[in-house]
Amino acid sequence: MDFPILVSLFCVCFIYILLLTFQRLHLSPISHIPGPKLAAATFWYEFYYDIILGGKYIWKIKALHEQYGPIIRINPYELHVIDPDFWDIMYTASTNSNRRDKWSWQTKGIGIPASLIGTVEHALHRVRRGALNPFFSMQNVRKLLPVVEERVEALIHRLKAASEGKEIVKMEYAFSAYTNDVVMQYCFGRSEHHIEAPGFDPLFHVTSFNAAKSISLLRNMNWILDIMLALPESVAMKMGAEVSSSIVLKRERINQIEEIRCEGSVKLESQSYKTIFHTLLQSDLPAREKETDRLAEEAVLIVGAGTHTTSWILTVITFNLLSNPALLRRLKDELKSVQSGSENKPSLIDLERLPFLTGVLKEGIRLGYGTTARSARIAPDITLQCNDWTIPAGTPVSMTIPLTHHNESIFPNSDAFEPDRWLREDAKRLDKYLVSFSKGSRACAGLNLAWAELYLCIAGVFSHFGSKDVKDTKDIGVLELFGTDESDVKMVRDMFFPIPKDGSKGVRVKALVN
Numbered sequence: 439m440d441f442p443i444l445v446s447l448f449c450v451c452f453i454y455i456l457l458l459t460f461q462r463l464h465l466s467p468i469s470h471i472p473g474p475k476l477a478a479a480t481f482w483y484e485f486y487y488d489i490i491l492g493g494k495y496i497w498k499i500k501a502l503h504e505q506y507g508p509i510i511r512i513n514p515y516e517l518h519v520i521d522p523d524f525w526d527i528m529y530t531a532s533t534n535s536n537r538r539d540k541w542s543w544q545t546k547g548i549g550i551p552a553s554l555i556g557t558v559e560h561a562l563h564r565v566r567r568g569a570l571n572p573f574f575s576m577q578n579v580r581k582l583l584p585v586v587e588e589r590v591e592a593l594i595h596r597l598k599a600a601s602e603g604k605e606i607v608k609m610e611y612a613f614s615a616y617t618n619d620v621v622m623q624y625c626f627g628r629s630e631h632h633i634e635a636p637g638f639d640p641l642f643h644v645t646s647f648n649a650a651k652s653i654s655l656l657r658n659m660n661w662i663l664d665i666m667l668a669l670p671e672s673v674a675m676k677m678g679a680e681v682s683s684s685i686v687l688k689r690e691r692i693n694q695i696e697e698i699r700c701e702g703s704v705k706l707e708s709q710s711y712k713t714i715f716h717t718l719l720q721s722d723l724p725a726r727e728k729e730t731d732r733l734a735e736e737a738v739l740i741v742g743a744g745t746h747t748t749s750w751i752l753t754v755i756t757f758n759l760l761s762n763p764a765l766l767r768r769l770k771d772e773l774k775s776v777q778s779g780s781e782n783k784p785s786l787i788d789l790e791r792l793p794f795l796t797g798v799l800k801e802g803i804r805l806g807y808g809t810t811a812r813s814a815r816i817a818p819d820i821t822l823q824c825n826d827w828t829i830p831a832g833t834p835v836s837m838t839i840p841l842t843h844h845n846e847s848i849f850p851n852s853d854a855f856e857p858d859r860w861l862r863e864d865a866k867r868l869d870k871y872l873v874s875f876s877k878g879s880r881a882c883a884g885l886n887l888a889w890a891e892l893y894l895c896i897a898g899v900f901s902h903f904g905s906k907d908v909k910d911t912k913d914i915g916v917l918e919l920f921g922t923d924e925s926d927v928k929m930v931r932d933m934f935f936p937i938p939k940d941g942s943k944g945v946r947v948k949a950l951v952n
């Protein structure tokens with residue numbers, strides 16, 4: 439290329455960058471919102487903390503709020519709010535006149551744009567969510583309880599076998615096996631019985647965690663996803679574990695949806711519940727909504743969301759009970775109050791009435807967070823007010839679950855696992871700040887199932903197992919923390935899910951006979 443052409447090109451680029459920077463800093467509809475100039479002008483701030491330092495932007499955002507106030511600009515387009523009362527204003531929208539869209543730049547990174555979580559537009563989201571909601575109603579979750587109870591039994595048997603073999607169990611794998619078996623059964627009518635597999639077969643767990651780790655990279659460098667999708671699958675598979683993991687997950691789900699399609703209208707009437715994907719395929723959803731590719735993305739979401747969030751929360755609860763004998767003692771005593779005979783299993787309704795167990799679960803949900811990533815909402819039609827600041831219609835605004843759960847004015851001593859905070863007289867007011875399931879029209883679809891899984895699993899495991907210091911004669915085994923401390927459950931990085939310190943080997947227990 440000629441030298442003068444190169445110089446001209448350079449000048450054009452330079453002027454473009456200058457104009458763009460000027461527009462972002464001074465002419466943008468959100469230029470009045472405080473925040474660092476570099477964050478307002480470029481994506482480099484976010485890129486540096488999330489990609490170069492690996493999932494650390496969340497901590498920088500916290501520090502920026504301390505410096506600039508409750509609402510800040512964190513990149514050229516997005517605002518972040520830390521005021522906990524803003525969740526209801528920003529996230530809650532149930533009618534078309536009060537729409538909430540998602541932000542395509544952010545959802546694209548998740549890599550499943552045709553799934554509920556990736557759907558940008560409010561109206562399309564309503565159609566997709568409407569088709570899925572019935573499966574997760576309280577009434578239908580109750581129909582699924584025999585499956586959940588059977589898997590809890592299987593987990594207890596498996597931990598008993600582990601105690602006879604003095605096995606060291608990585609609890610995240612054990613709980614992931616449990617939640618994955620349940621959600622697979624609900625989605626496809628068959629599970630892979632991870633609980634019974636050697637080492638709880640963590641392949642799915644590892645693969646989908648790898649995929650989650652790529653989310654902020656793909657968000658910041660959207661073009662990688664475009665290249666990946668344009669390449670033949672065999673080539674894309676060679677682009678590193680994170681990228682190939684997303685392809686493996688989607689491929690598996692495509693095969694499963696195709697299998698169901700080939701089976702035709704299989705009769706699953708012997709079951710107490712209707713399987714999600716058999717039913718969706720036979721539903722009167724528009725044909726394009728039932729295409730294999732789209733349903734496969736929905737399946738990637740439901741299986742992934744249904745596995746990791748709940749299993750991590752179970753892991754956090756287990757660590758805190760095993761490291762705090764007084765809490766475990768109180769829990770085991772309370773559980774005894776709903777067990778009469780040796781074979782008498784308390785029902786979910788009995789368990790839901792137990793205040794201390796409920797406090798333990800809420801504290802696990804608070805410190806397990808669910809997801810840690812920002813998930814912005816856009817109010818396309820209305821301006822919103824946050825304290826003295828006006829947010830123009832169409833602005834992506836996000837809030838972050840861990841930053842609300844560590845708000846010391848709501849949850850004092852917020853790092854501590856204190857079930858009692860949920861039992862105090864004024865505890866009801868705390869419920870609205872427990873935001874692990876998010877809020878509003880895009881909140882977690884599987885919340886009722888998640889609660890049922892948590893109640894039945896924690897009650898089942900800890901009415902059969904004690905710890906080094908807390909044992910009952912009828913316990914079938916003891917779970918002792920092994921090479922594990924608080925740093926194995928304390929979040930250090932936000933990689934869509936909470937990630938503890940580098941080199942953590944996870945929450946491990948030595949299972950022993952009583």
Ligand code: HEM
Nearest residue numbers: 554555743744747748808813874875876880882883884888
């Ligand atoms: C304690 C466990 C769980 C937590 C903390 C949790 C948390 C969340 C959160 C925060 C979101 C919203 C993400 C966003 O704003 O973009 C979400 C969405 C979702 N979750 Fe959960 N989840 C849990 C369990 C489950 C389970 C068991 C299932 C299903 C089997 C499930 C299915 C979904 C689905 C389908 C969505 C997408 C909803 C939508 O975009 O309309 N989740 N979850």
